[in-house]
Amino acid sequence: MKPPAFEYLAAETLEQAVAALADDEAKVLAGGQSLVPMLNFRLLAPSLLVDITRIPGLDLIEEDGDGGLRIGALTRHHVLETSALVRDRFPVLNAAMKHVAHLAIRNRGTIGGSLCHGDPAAELPGLVLLLNAQLKTTRRNIAAVDFFASALCTILADDEILTEIRLPALAPRTGWGFEEFARRSGDFALAAVGATVSLAGDNVAEARIAVIGAHETPLRMTSAEALLTDRSSIAAAAEAARDGVSPNDDLHGSADYRRHLVGILTRRALTAAWQRADAL
Amino acid sequence: MIRVTVNGVTYVREVEPRLLLVDFLRHDLGLTGTHVGCEQGVCGACTIILNGDSVRACLCFAVQTDGSEIETVESLGTVDNLNPLQKAFQEYHALQCGFCTPGMLMTGVDLLRKYPLATDAEIREGLSGNLCRCTGYEHVVRAIRSVVEAKSGS
Numbered sequence: 404m405k406p407p408a409f410e411y412l413a414a415e416t417l418e419q420a421v422a423a424l425a426d427d428e429a430k431v432l433a434g435g436q437s438l439v440p441m442l443n444f445r446l447l448a449p450s451l452l453v454d455i456t457r458i459p460g461l462d463l464i465e466e467d468g469d470g471g472l473r474i475g476a477l478t479r480h481h482v483l484e485t486s487a488l489v490r491d492r493f494p495v496l497n498a499a500m501k502h503v504a505h506l507a508i509r510n511r512g513t514i515g516g517s518l519c520h521g522d523p524a525a526e527l528p529g530l531v532l533l534l535n536a537q538l539k540t541t542r543r544n545i546a547a548v549d550f551f552a553s554a555l556c557t558i559l560a561d562d563e564i565l566t567e568i569r570l571p572a573l574a575p576r577t578g579w580g581f582e583e584f585a586r587r588s589g590d591f592a593l594a595a596v597g598a599t600v601s602l603a604g605d606n607v608a609e610a611r612i613a614v615i616g617a618h619e620t621p622l623r624m625t626s627a628e629a630l631l632t633d634r635s636s637i638a639a640a641a642e643a644a645r646d647g648v649s650p651n652d653d654l655h656g657s658a659d660y661r662r663h664l665v666g667i668l669t670r671r672a673l674t675a676a677w678q679r680a681d682a683l
Numbered sequence: 684m685i686r687v688t689v690n691g692v693t694y695v696r697e698v699e700p701r702l703l704l705v706d707f708l709r710h711d712l713g714l715t716g717t718h719v720g721c722e723q724g725v726c727g728a729c730t731i732i733l734n735g736d737s738v739r740a741c742l743c744f745a746v747q748t749d750g751s752e753i754e755t756v757e758s759l760g761t762v763d764n765l766n767p768l769q770k771a772f773q774e775y776h777a778l779q780c781g782f783c784t785p786g787m788l789m790t791g792v793d794l795l796r797k798y799p800l801a802t803d804a805e806i807r808e809g810l811s812g813n814l815c816r817c818t819g820y821e822h823v824v825r826a827i828r829s830v831v832e833a834k835s836g837s
Contacts, residue, residue: 404722411700411746432747439742440723443703452700454747481736481797505812506793508724510736511743588811 406442410451414458417564421541423453424562431455431564433477433516436508461515461566464488470572476515476565484509493534493570495579495597499526502581505589515565518550521557521620524591526583529615531568532623533597539567551620574601574608578679580672583615584664586655592616593656594664596644598672600631602680607631610676612640612669617650617661624648627669634677641670685749689714690758698745705729705740708755716756716785720814727813730786731755737793756785759792768792768830775826779817786813791827800831 414420423429428450432438441447455461461477464486472492474483483489484500503509503517503526517527518538531538531547538545541564552558559565583595595615601608610631612624627643630636645666650658686695689712696711703722708714708731720728722741729740732754760766765773768791778784787810794800794809806824815823 405703405706406701408699408701411744413747413749435744435747436724436739436742439703439744442701443722443741452744456747505727506797506809507727507730507737507739507790507812508742510733510793511738588808 404443404445406439407445407448409442409449411454412451413454417455417458417541417566420453420455420458420564421562423451424564426451427561429453429561431519433519434479434512435516436504436512437516437520437522455564456513462513466492467569468572472570474514474568474570476518476567477513478515480504480509480512480514480517481506483514493573495533495581495599496530496570498579498581499530499583499595499597502526502583502585502589502592502595508589514568518568519557519559519565521551521555522591523551523554523618523620524593524616526592526595526615529595529597529613529621531570532621533599533611533613534570534573535611537569537571538565539569540565548623554619573599576603576608576680576683577601578676578681578683580675580679582668582672582675584668594650594661594668596665596668596672598669598676600673600676600680602683605633607633610640610673612644612673614644614648614665614669617648617665619649622648624669631673637670637673637677640673641666644669685746687745687748687751687753689753690755696745700744700746702745703741704731704733704743704745704748704753707745708740708753711745714755714757718782718785720782720786725812725814726783727786727790728783730789730813732789732793735796737790754789754792756788759788767833768795768826771826771829772823775822775829777818777822777826778815783813783815783817787815787823791830794827795830795834800827803828806831 430449432452432454461475463475467473490497536547580598597613599611614622624644627640630640650661718728720726724742
């Protein structure tokens with residue numbers, strides 16, 4: 404269908420955009436790759452779209468200290484996919500970007516838009532959980548783990564705009580794995596798992612597991628992470644991850660099938676992470 | 684009022700905010716080579732190049748493109764003078780009904796610019812956002828492969 408009528412404002416500053424969002428029927432327009440389909444389906448009928456893509460300075464990727472990154476919320480997916488800084492500092496993010504939709508969508512979609520849309524089956528919400536990101540808005544800093552409230556809902560206020568994603572440095576000797584299963588290349592994940600394993604000597608200093616597509620939000624599997632003591636504990640952690648999700652049944656796959664996928668993908672992601680950490 | 688350059692020609696037009704870019708190109712500018720398929724970003728038929736990047740013209744409002752440069756399928760070649768990618772589509776029979784072809788071609792343009800396309804898997808991955816109900820994709824992959832090989836001189 405065609406979208407319903409709305410007013411349009413190309414904001415030039417964040418202050419102007421925030422002020423315009425005081426209209427409670429207003430929505431932020433960034434890359435539009437989730438919002439415009441919803442408008443075309445007439446699932447939404449905002450009175451005003453506030454286009455923030457012309458606000459300068461929100462699409463930069465910059466080093467943050469030794470090993471961290473600051474990523475502007477308007478950074479497009481294809482820029483993340485091809486950024487040498489991202490590839491060097493957060494190779495797991497680089498690897499995951501290849502699973503995000505298709506080139507024409509990646510050319511247009513933004514990291515901030517994907518996070519604020521909060522689709523539990525999208526890669527970037529899971530990745531910011533995995534990487535312990537801090538999300539900077541026009542009002543405050545929010546830890547990624549607190550950001551996602553439920554499917555397609557975040558804790559952002561109506562007139563609050565996400566401006567920057569801060570990724571803290573990974574510990575030395577951190578390996579990573581990212582495993583996704585989708586019906587077709589570029590489709591939303593039936594399930595995906597990102598994992599990092601940080602080793603200190605022969606011991607696990609820290610392990611993180613983030614599950615995508617199998618819950619109403621992306622999930623950190625802290626109980627499974629706590630089971631990881633050595634390489635032989637991967638199977639137990641994978642089982643705990645499988646038992647810790649509550650996926651929905653839908654026409655793409657049953658809840659049981661998705662749980663099964665979470666177990667398999669967690670095992671594979673942890674195994675890959677461990678091998679990479681061992682090689683460092 | 685927006686000012687856009689489409690295939691080298693500058694247009695100044697008044698547009699309603701909700702006018703999709705694809706409808707602007709077809710209805711306001713008469714450039715009907717770009718097709719409207721699903722209107723939800725899935726089929727890829729409306730793919731055009733916006734400031735050097737392939738995008739879905741159904742997931743973008745014309746009003747957002749003020750000041751932009753746009754390339755559509757009409758920029759590639761003419762019936763009497765096909766460009767190399769169009770020639771390859773003809774030679775390898777990479778279309779049947781032709782509905783998806785403008786999107787396939789413009790996606791192909793961007794893929795050829797951005798990726799080495801060293802393997803058929805890479806080409807298939809690149810085309811995965813463009814649906815074709817006739818060809819089974821095999822001939823589209825072969826056509827793009829032939830252009831990659833001609834470019835690299837192999």
